[in-house]
Amino acid sequence: MSIITVAYNSSHILRDFVRRLELDRHQDCELIIVDSGSDDVGLTKEIARDADITLLVSDENIGYGRGSNLGAAEAKGRWLVFVNPDVSVSCEQLLALVSIAEANNLDCVGPRVAGLDGNVKRTWGRTITPPWRRRNRGYVEAGSLILAETISGCCMALPASRFRSLGGFDVDFFMFCEEMDLHRRLRESGGRTAIALEVEVHTPGGASSLGVTxxxxxxxxxxxxxxxxxxxxxxxxxxxxxxxxxxxxxxxxxxxxxxxxxxxxxxxxxxxx
CATH class of the missing domain: 1.10.10 (Arc Repressor Mutant, subunit A)
Structure with a gap:
């Protein structure tokens, strides 16, 4: 399993993010950090060196989708897990997500996401549809799964082969809606996307980068x-x-x-x- 995170001025949280993953307990997991033109890249290099993990550095801010594609191109795992650095999650939880996906024939899976106060966030639903077009709820509850048109991209896992067959993220999306576009293309090719309620991660949301309002x-x-x-x-x-x-x-x-x-x-x- 390959974990990919895109960092932009994220050194203030990266060390804790790496520590919580507990990579030393899971030799079958690798972490790839893609630094997207950060001012604090020196500190990120230090964190990557101390943890002996792969770091890819771009001289300019290339956005989430392009950065994730760079990480995916270097990944060796059968599954790719895209995680924002402000998400508190362990390799054990991510491996559980992959197991749930394989057991339920899912092509993309994410966890239940809660804020630091423990309240669960709504991270699933329908893709963007103009209000004058026919709309549906965009999701169906199925036991411990929520099958949805789209889920949050803050933490999600896909088979590497499936991701690459779709051409990865559309790099014309710089920061938002790239995961929604990916999920739409996945669904149109017969794939299934879901939230696994058995796995819960925590994030304050919007804390990945310093200086972003x-x-x-x-x-x-x-x-x-x-x-x-x-x-x-x-x-x-x-x-x-x-x-x-x-x-x-x-x-x-x-x-x-x-x-x-x-x-x-x-x-x-x-x-x-």
Missing amino acids: DRWRSVERMVGHTRYVFKHFSYIEGLIAIMANLSRILVEPRFVARKVSLRQYLAGIRRSF
């Missing part, structure tokens, strides 16, 4: 959403998504730095096409 994340999420609509729906629907997002930036309080947010959104749209 909620406003920045909100804008990048809009960029990913727009890219997804253009890719999987019509050009007109994509234009409607752009207009709707621009309107939100102009009126919603969280985008109080409106000029900065507008520039970021428009730059992200240009970058994605």
